[in-house]
Every structure is written in C-alpha cells, then in structure tokens.
Amino acid sequence: MASLVPCPHCGSRPKEEFTVKGAALKRPSPEAGADAWFDYVYLRDNPRGGYEEYWHHTAGCRRWLIVDRDTATHQVTSCRDAASASAKEHGA
Amino acid sequence: MADIRSLPALADRRPLTSPQVTLSALPEGTVLQVIAGPKTPDLTRLAGEAGLVARAIAPGQWFLVGNRPTAHQDMRRLLAMLEPDASGIDQSHGRVRMLMEGPMAAAVLSKGTAVDLDPTVFPPGTTAATLVGHVSAHLTRLDNEAFEITVLRGFAAALWDDLALMCAEYL
Numbered sequence: 691m692a693s694l695v696p697c698p699h700c701g702s703r704p705k706e707e708f709t710v711k712g713a714a715l716k717r718p719s720p721e722a723g724a725d726a727w728f729d730y731v732y733l734r735d736n737p738r739g740g741y742e743e744y745w746h747h748t749a750g751c752r753r754w755l756i757v758d759r760d761t762a763t764h765q766v767t768s769c770r771d772a773a774s775a776s777a778k779e780h781g782a
Numbered sequence: 783m784a785d786i787r788s789l790p791a792l793a794d795r796r797p798l799t800s801p802q803v804t805l806s807a808l809p810e811g812t813v814l815q816v817i818a819g820p821k822t823p824d825l826t827r828l829a830g831e832a833g834l835v836a837r838a839i840a841p842g843q844w845f846l847v848g849n850r851p852t853a854h855q856d857m858r859r860l861l862a863m864l865e866p867d868a869s870g871i872d873q874s875h876g877r878v879r880m881l882m883e884g885p886m887a888a889a890v891l892s893k894g895t896a897v898d899l900d901p902t903v904f905p906p907g908t909t910a911a912t913l914v915g916h917v918s919a920h921l922t923r924l925d926n927e928a929f930e931i932t933v934l935r936g937f938a939a940a941l942w943d944d945l946a947l948m949c950a951e952y953l
C-alpha cells in the first residue's frame with residue numbers, strides 16, 4: 691500500500707521522504723512533577739484509530755509536521771506544520 | 783606554485799544526448815543558500831542584481847544560483863545586503879547542478895521521484911525538494927521539457943549514474 695503524506699508545504703509525498711519521531715503529546719509544565727514527566731517521556735498509548743505524531747519531512751522541506759493518521763487504515767486526516775499548531779495544545 | 787584549482791564533481795561524465803532526452807552538468811558557478819526570518823528581503827531583486835536567480839527550497843529557504851562564480855567581494859556585499867532579515871551560506875562548493883532536457887525528461891525523472899511532474903501541477907518555475915531514488919535532490923522545472931537537478935556534491939556522481947540508467951531506454 692502506498693503511504694502518501696499530504697505535506698502542507700510540498701504536497702502529497704511518499705512516506706520514504708519522512709522520519710517519524712512519535713506521538714505528538716502535550717508537554718507537561720516544568721513543575722508538573724516526576725510522575726507526569728515520566729509518563730510524558732516513556733508512556734505511550736497504542737490506539738487503534740486516530741493518532742497524532744510528529745513527522746519530519748527529511749527529504750523535502752525539512753519542516754516538522756503533525757500528522758493525524760489512523761493506525762489501522764493509515765488514512766491521514768490532517769497534516770499541519772508543527773510551528774503553526776497552537777502552543778497551548780502541544781506546548782511547543 | 784602548485785595548481786590547486788578544484789576539479790568539477792562531474793568532470794569525467796560526458797553529456798548524454800539523444801532526441802528524447804539529454805543530461806549534462808551545469809557549470810559549478812554560484813549556489814548561495816538563504817534562510818530568511820518572517821520578514822523576507824526582496825530576493826528576486828537582490829539575486830538579479832548579483833546575476834543570480836532565486837529558487838525556493840522550503841518555507842523561508844532559497845537557493846540563489848548562477849552559472850558563474852561570484853567574486854569574494856561581490857559575495858560579501860550580497861551577504862551583507864541579506865542581513866538582518868536573512869542570512870546566506872555559500873554552498874557553491876557543496877552543491878552540484880545538472881540539466882535534464884527533452885520530450886522524455888519528465889518521464890525519466892518520474893522513475894526516481896514521487897513528485898507529480900505533470901505540467902499543470904508542476905509548471906515551469908516550480909521547485910521541489912525531494913528524493914530521486916535514495917538521494918535527496920532539489921528540482922526546478924525551467925521549461926516544459928527542462929529540469930535543473932541540484933544535489934549535494936558528494937552524491938553528484940552517484941545521482942548522475944542513476945539518472946543515466948533512467949535515461950538509457952531513450953539514448
């Protein structure tokens with residue numbers, strides 16, 4: 691199955707041009723405590739369905755993107771530049 | 783004094799020529815990478831004054847390219863004019879440009895990249911940073927049947943050989 695990622699800057703590109711970093715999670719506050727930080731660094735859900743991940747368009751625009759894809763069908767429902775995502779939402 | 787002129791990366795690759803497609807190395811002139819902040823200077827004007835043309839790479843990034851080397855003083859002047867809203871990094875030593883032309887040029891390139899090269903989607907003047915095979919490359923459509931391919935110098939010979947193979951059926 692071809693996996694095409696709709697980069698907001700480059701258009702539709704194959705997954706081979708990208709590097710996946712992993713789940714795009716809300717970053718805890720610096721004072722959140724060891725447990726919250728441990729979860730943020732190490733704990734991951736493994737959902738069947740929608741999942742937001744950081745993807746780097748390594749062989750294209752070299753921008754960090756947030757790709758929302760379905761882990762079962764690999765259908766991509768949204769792809770946006772990580773810098774344009776709200777700071778509150780992703781703590782960037 | 784010893785002759786220390788650099789040897790072009792594709793010095794030993796003869797141009798490939800056929801009525802269908804031609805592949806040739808462009809002169810190792812000037813490649814200046816520019817990174818701009820939110821306020822981008824008028825790069826088309828600055829490039830034009832320096833005898834260069836601007837090619838978009840990504841948001842906030844461009845190559846200013848030309849077939850002739852830029853003299854040290856001219857380069858310093860250009861770098862100074864880019865500041866403070868943008869910065870330039872001379873990549874003339876680090877990137878190599880090739881030219882692929884002919885009615886089958888798009889068909890040949892399509893074997894290596896997933897970029898849609900249909901002229902209605904990727905018209906003359908459009909650029910793309912992409913993979914050609916496994917090699918990161920930068921494409922510019924100069925004309926309906928002409929593409930400039932820019933690649934890191936160390937990959938130039940390997941990409942040339944890949945492109946030559948992709949051209950083979952039309953030579």
Ligand SMILES: [Zn+2]
Pocket residue numbers: 697698699700701747750751752753
């Ligand atoms: Zn991109």
